[in-house]
Amino acid sequence: MFAGVVKELWRYPVKGLRGESLRSAVVDFDGLAGDRLFGLNEPGGDKSVWGGSHPKLMGWEAAWPAQCGCADAVAGEPVLYEPGGAAWAAGEPGLADRLAETIDAKNGVELRKVKRDYGRILVVFEASVRRLSEQLGREIEASRFRPNVIVDTDLEPFAEYGIEPGTAIRLGDNEFTLQKPCERCVLPSWDPNGSNERDMELHKHIIKELDNHFGLYLRINDPVTIKVGDAVAA
Structure with missing residues (x-):
């Protein structure tokens, strides 16, 4: 064919953020390892904050830090990079406020793990x-x-x-x-x-x-x- x-x-x-180029990837029933494991929501609710509702979100990037010398590995939590290049650990204090400020999310944002079915x-x-x-x-x-x-x-x-x-x-x-x-x-x-x-x-x-x-x-x-x-x- x-x-x-x-x-x-x-x-x-992270859903909605720019991603990372890989040399190789593991794929199984759950999809590509490390893909779209986190998402953004408004605090205290289930309303999603995504690229269609907040297009400036795609000015941010997300990547998994290299583990054991393999740049394609998945372990721990991803690192997020704001448009100016500053790096943030996923659980770092101040990340949510900085995200909300740069993407004009007036109700704030919360980074959560995504349950995929x-x-x-x-x-x-x-x-x-x-x-x-x-x-x-x-x-x-x-x-x-x-x-x-x-x-x-x-x-x-x-x-x-x-x-x-x-x-x-x-x-x-x-x-x-x-x-x-x-x-x-x-x-x-x-x-x-x-x-x-x-x-x-x-x-x-x-x-x-x-x-x-x-x-x-x-x-x-x-x-x-x-x-x-x-x-x-x-």
Whole structure:
């Protein structure tokens, strides 16, 4: 059906913040290790604070500190970096206030661990990103879609949405199952670097021309390791 290679791997330790590029990653039934394990809420309630409601949040980054010399490891709590580059430990006093101040969260924020009842990884096809850029006449960054995996294959642009759910897709020696295309929220229309600028044309184009889908969700049951450079096939 198609063949290609894994070009990039990404992990987002805190939902809504920019993530970190990886060389390799462990994936299991719960998804990619260390991905979206923390989120932000308003204090004392369940109302989520996310990139769609507070786009300046994407001016922050989050990463897991290197453990035992392996930059892709997950242990302890992530480190958060504010737009100016200052680093904050996840449990450091003053972090919540600083976050709220910089993203205009008037009701405050609280960093919490996220309870996930599903696991999946988001795969984006480089050819579709290129074609989307051509259609809109400007570069569209793949980072807008917050993928875990970016692949370059011989599949025609947007042809991935014709693949049947349940199809086996291999990343390296590992067989994943296609769950479904990713239905997009408003997040890709906001600048992925936190400038608070919105691209409404992109949002409308994805809805009208792509049935509001971009990227594929894949799942696997048993723990496996995927790497940049791994072959991709279906």
